[in-house]
Amino acid sequence: MNLSRSSAARPQHVVSESGVLRWLSANGSHPPARIVDADDRMPASEAYRLVSRGTGLLWHGDFHNARQLLSAVSRRLHRNRRTGSSAAESFRLHRQQQARRARALALVLVRLDPGHALNLRGAPQVRTACQEAYGPADTPYVVPLRELLGVIGAGEWRRKGVPVPALGARIHPHYGVFAPTRSEYVDLVAESPMPPAELAFDIGTGTGVLAAVLARRGVERVVATDISARAVRCAEDNVGRLGLAGRIEPLQADLFPPGRAELVVCNPPWLPAKPHSMLDHAVYDPGSRMLLEFLAGVPEHLQPGGEAWLILSDLAERLGLRTRADLLTAISGSGLRVVGRSEARPSHPKAEDPTDPLHAARAAEVTTLWRLAPVGDDTTRT
Known part of the structure; x- marks a missing residue:
């Protein structure tokens, strides 16, 4: 099956409360205009409110809790699914909802340090999978957590x-x-x-x-x-x-x-x-x-x-x-x-x-x- 005309990651920079960081996405996600810090104290309702408004959340807490937060936000985004009066209309609405959901979920972010080091509590070792997806990393960068989870899963598929x-x-x-x-x-x-x-x-x-x-x-x-x-x-x-x-x-x-x-x-x-x-x-x-x-x-x-x-x-x-x-x-x-x-x-x-x-x-x-x-x-x- 044919894939994207351009599979290269798109490096840019984003400004967060932690400073200026490199943005990296191989999946075409665009960096948010505004990023705030987030950790284990942030409730899912607040995370949902912020990402729904286009605000990025740079996570500093436990890795497992970040995944839980992402799942909770995803469930909230699913609540308002609609279907059309025809198959074509249902497909059109489905694609619109998928696009909105993808944009919102791409706003939960994590930082990786040089060498693709994910320095969060409970985080897995992601160096090999990220090296395969992104190539070398000599500077810190920010990536959507959802994309990183895809990179990790792809690394497993590639191995097994x-x-x-x-x-x-x-x-x-x-x-x-x-x-x-x-x-x-x-x-x-x-x-x-x-x-x-x-x-x-x-x-x-x-x-x-x-x-x-x-x-x-x-x-x-x-x-x-x-x-x-x-x-x-x-x-x-x-x-x-x-x-x-x-x-x-x-x-x-x-x-x-x-x-x-x-x-x-x-x-x-x-x-x-x-x-x-x-x-x-x-x-x-x-x-x-x-x-x-x-x-x-x-x-x-x-x-x-x-x-x-x-x-x-x-x-x-x-x-x-x-x-x-x-x-x-x-x-x-x-x-x-x-x-x-x-x-x-x-x-x-x-x-x-x-x-x-x-x-x-x-x-x-x-x-x-x-x-x-x-x-x-x-x-x-x-």
């Missing part, structure tokens, strides 16, 4: 890996790179009938999981592209771990590499909406840019007799954000035709959660692997 049954191995996601925790799109690539292919392109490779599946299925060489430098480094790491370094070439590029291949695979972001964070770029694609540019460019990057595989959820259709007719028109308008398709129903916690505002759409969601070929290419396919 995510099991991928289709590979019989683990994939190790890096911070800011979408993890292959949903198996249906990987299984579709692992099981769909495949044309003979010496060379394949994996467009928007992310962790490199689909490139690895293609190599394990017998493709001699895979060029795996991603616009995100973080994703390319992550794919290189996983390719090395899997012993596929000689067969998979991760490459930073916006969509296609040079040349033509017998198989071109893409699992683009599924929802045509604005991303609010770095990870959101793996799910939200404003105006379906990546989807439409992939379809438009495929004919120029396929060998005769080759196929393009588009792996796409129909969640956008069920939310009223795109119609099936829109998708088929985009396919035909790009000079492509459908030569086959495989489907899978995803299994994930949100599909089983009736309190989720998008539950009905998620519960009915279907993921499809569309096998596409250029119009006029009548090569026999199975």
